[in-house]
Structure formats: C-alpha cells, structure tokens
Amino acid sequence: MLHKVVQVRLYPSLEQQTQLAQTFGCARWWWNYALNKSIETYKETGKGLGRAALNAFLPALKKAEETVWLADCYSQVLQATTLNLTTAYKNFFEKRAGFPKFKSKHGKQSIQYPQNVKIVDGNVKLPGNIGIVKAKIHRTIEGKIKTVTVSKTPSGKYLASILTELDDENPVISEGKIYGIDLGLKHFAVVTDGEKVSKYDNPKHLAKHEKNLKRKQKKLARKQKGSNSRNRYRKVVAKVYERVSNSRLDFLHKLSALLLLRKNKIFVGWVERSETQQNQRLLVLGFVPQPNLRLNSSKSLKIRVDDFYPTRVIKER
Numbered sequence: 001m002l003h004k005v006v007q008v009r010l011y012p013s014l015e016q017q018t019q020l021a022q023t024f025g026c027a028r029w030w031w032n033y034a035l036n037k038s039i040e041t042y043k044e045t046g047k048g049l050g051r052a053a054l055n056a057f058l059p060a061l062k063k064a065e066e067t068v069w070l071a072d073c074y075s076q077v078l079q080a081t082t083l084n085l086t087t088a089y090k091n092f093f094e095k096r097a098g099f100p101k102f103k104s105k106h107g108k109q110s111i112q113y114p115q116n117v118k119i120v121d122g123n124v125k126l127p128g129n130i131g132i133v134k135a136k137i138h139r140t141i142e143g144k145i146k147t148v149t150v151s152k153t154p155s156g157k158y159l160a161s162i163l164t165e166l167d168d169e170n171p172v173i174s175e176g177k178i179y180g181i182d183l184g185l186k187h188f189a190v191v192t193d194g195e196k197v198s199k200y201d202n203p204k205h206l207a208k209h210e211k212n213l214k215r216k217q218k219k220l221a222r223k224q225k226g227s228n229s230r231n232r233y234r235k236v237v238a239k240v241y242e243r244v245s246n247s248r249l250d251f252l253h254k255l256s257a258l259l260l261l262r263k264n265k266i267f268v269g270w271v272e273r274s275e276t277q278q279n280q281r282l283l284v285l286g287f288v289p290q291p292n293l294r295l296n297s298s299k300s301l302k303i304r305v306d307d308f309y310p311t312r313v314i315k316e317r
Contacts, residue, residue, distance in 0.1 A: 010158035022107040026073035072126035080112040110151035154238035
C-alpha cells in the first residue's frame with residue numbers, strides 16, 4: 001500500500017467560514033481541555049489518560065450547559081483531535097518530539113476528518129453541516145480518500161490536505177550511479193559522482209523577501225498590544241512570512257526534482273556550525289526531507305549521512 005497527499009486550496013462561503021471557525025474553536029478547546037485533564041491526572045495518580053478515557057468525557061460535556069455547543073461540532077473531528085493528542089504523547093515519551101503544547105486561537109488552525117469526505121464536481125464535500133466547499137484541485141485525486149486535514153493559515157487562506165491510499169506496490173529502486181550531496185554555506189549544495197562536480201548556489205531572491213519581513217515585523221512590534229491596529233497588521237506580517245516560506249519551498253522542490261530526475265542513489269550530508277546563518281539552516285533542514293517526497297515516482301534512493309562520516313568512504317563505496 002502506498003499513501004499520497006495532495007494539498008488543495010479551499011474557497012468557503014461566508015457561512016461556511018463561520019462554521020469552520022466554530023469547528024476550529026471546538027477542536028482547539030477540546031485539545032486544551034483533554035491536555036489539561038491528562039496533566040492533572042498524571043500529577044494526582046502518576047498515570048496519564050488514554051484515548052478511550054479521554055473520549056469518555058465528551059458525552060457529558062455535550063450535555064453540560066456551559067459546553068453544550070460542543071454538540072454542534074462533527075463528532076469525528078473531536079475524536080480525531082483525541083487521537084492526535086495521544087499520538088503527540090506517544091511521540092514525546094519515545095523522544096521523537098517535545099511535550100504537547102496548548103493551542104491558541106492565534107496562528108494556524110486545523111481540524112481533521114478521518115472519513116466520509118468526498119470529491120464532488122471538482123469540489124470538496126465535508127461531512128456534517130458544512131457541505132460542499134469550492135476548491136481548486138490542481139491534481140487528480142488517486143486512490144481511496146483516508147484522512148482530510150482542513151486548515152486556515154495565519155494569512156487567511158483555507159487549505160485541505162487529502163491523504164489517499166493506493167493499491168500500488170512499493171517501487172523497485174533502479175540501479176545507476178551513486179551521487180553525493182554536500183550542503184554547506186558558500187554554496188547551498190555541491191553534487192558529485194566522483195568525477196564531475198556540480199554547484200548550486202543559494203537563492204538570492206529570498207534576501208529581498210526577508211528584508212521586507214524584517215521591516216514589517218519591526219512595525220508590528222511598535223504597535224500597542226491588544227489594539228485593533230496590531231491585530232489587523234498581524235495578517236499583513238503573516239502574508240509576507242508566507243511569501244518567504246513559499247519562495248523557500250519553491251526553491252527546494254525544484255532543486256530536489258532536478259536532482260532526482262537524473263540521480264539514482266543519493267547521499268546527503270552537512271556539517272552543523274555555530275556561525276551558520278538562520279536562512280541557510282532553514283534551507284538545509286527543509287531540503288533533506290524533500291527527495292523522500294518523490295521516491296515513489298522517481299525510483300531513487302536517498303541516504304542521510306552522519307555529520308562526521310568521512311566523505312572519502314562514500315566515494316570509495
């Protein structure tokens with residue numbers, strides 16, 4: 001079984017935006033409530049709460065006068081939130097992530113539909129009261145739809161990440177040359193096969209966007225906290241930040257696609273340095289996962305090399 005994710009843009013109506021805002025709020029409140037309950041229970045008993053124990057609180061909360069509005073939320077959204085919280089705890093205890101944090105109404109909002117989402121006439125049909133939402137589907141949705149995550153960015157855009165399951169088998173990695181990629185400071189990437197060396201410079205257009213972001217952030221910092229002017233300007237800063245992020249991802253996707261188009265086995269390595277610039281560090285950390293996104297179609301192999309692994313050993317292999 002293969003899994004594939006396609007992210008599409010949503011254009012909900014004003015009524016649907018209100019319904020989505022209410023659903024975001026319900027999921028966020030339930031996450032914070034369940035997280036707080038888990039922390040308190042652990043302090044009192046030394047044991048946490050599992051998925052079933054947390055979901056057992058929901059029926060009573062939906063009937064309580066203070067939280068009766070939870071009954072208006074699609075039930076599986078709240079259950080998916082519980083699953084995500086227990087998964088976050090599991091990742092924390094297995095040292096794959098930090099401790100789960102409380103969610104805020106500021107910043108990115110998201111909800112998850114584990115099933116019953118359909119594609120109708122090029123649009124996305126969400127279960128519950130929201131119904132069919134206008135969408136821009138730029139790629140064919142292949143396979144069976146499993147989970148759909150609907151999110152709202154700080155800049156006000158609505159997105160849907162559609163996870164599908166395909167019956168295809170894992171692709172067989174084709175044989176070919178072995179290439180090594182060294183990610184550094186002077187050049188973003190230096191690619192070699194032991195004979196030919198190709199250098200890829202850092203993207204220069206990012207500097208312009210980052211300078212604009214710095215200027216906008218300074219202006220935001222001077223505004224009074226809690227004022228309407230500050231709240232409005234936060235969206236302006238979010239749009240600029242999104243432009244920086246999109247420019248960075250565009251560069252990484254294009255470079256990884258170019259490399260995987262003609263490389264078969266790729267070794268990636270870099271050296272962490274205290275003087276590494278923040279922008280360069282973000283590009284490096286963003287690039288390393290990129291080739292994995294296309295392994296299913298390119299039939300290539302990518303291997304992450306330890307920072308202190310001698311390059312000559314890779315060349316000799």
